[in-house]
Amino acid sequence: MLALGKSTTPAHRRYVFRTLGFMSGYVGVMLAVIFGAFDDIQGTPAAWGLAVVVTAPVVGQIWATLMLMRESDEFLRAVTAKQFIVSAGVAMAIATCWGFGESFAGAPHAESWMIYPLFWAVYGVTAPFIKTSR
Numbered sequence: 620m621l622a623l624g625k626s627t628t629p630a631h632r633r634y635v636f637r638t639l640g641f642m643s644g645y646v647g648v649m650l651a652v653i654f655g656a657f658d659d660i661q662g663t664p665a666a667w668g669l670a671v672v673v674t675a676p677v678v679g680q681i682w683a684t685l686m687l688m689r690e691s692d693e694f695l696r697a698v699t700a701k702q703f704i705v706s707a708g709v710a711m712a713i714a715t716c717w718g719f720g721e722s723f724a725g726a727p728h729a730e731s732w733m734i735y736p737l738f739w740a741v742y743g744v745t746a747p748f749i750k751t752s753r
Contacts (some may be wrong), residue, residue: 623668637683645676677735697752705749706742708736713741 627635651657652673660666684703714734720726733738 634687641676641679655729678702702749706745709741710738
């Protein structure tokens with residue numbers, strides 16, 4: 620979905636531009652976190668502001684995907700929606716299974732924010748196999 624070949628549509632090019640913009644912001648904030656720019660606020664109520672700031676690009680990237688669907692033709696919209704729904708379902712099933720594994724089998728804790736990268740990993744694996752809206 621992030622390919623920038625000659626055959627991409629204007630909607631797809633806008634999607635790539637939006638995704639790169641939002642994810643650049645995400646990477647920038649996370650690099651600041653990793654290098655200690657926000658160490659003084661971690662564990663305080665102000666850290667909720669940091670959580671919101673880090674979440675904002677994620678919300679923006681989801682919006683970019685929804686805009687891709689909105690700006691595309693009916694076929695691409697339906698296929699992308701199906702890919703999105705299947706990926707979300709598989710990611711939720713994996714997260715639920717892991718959560719029960721934590722509760723019942725002593726599996727190590729997984730942070731809840733991991734559902735987002737898990738979703739996109741599942742999307743990357745499943746999307747190439749979903750080529751129709753049926």
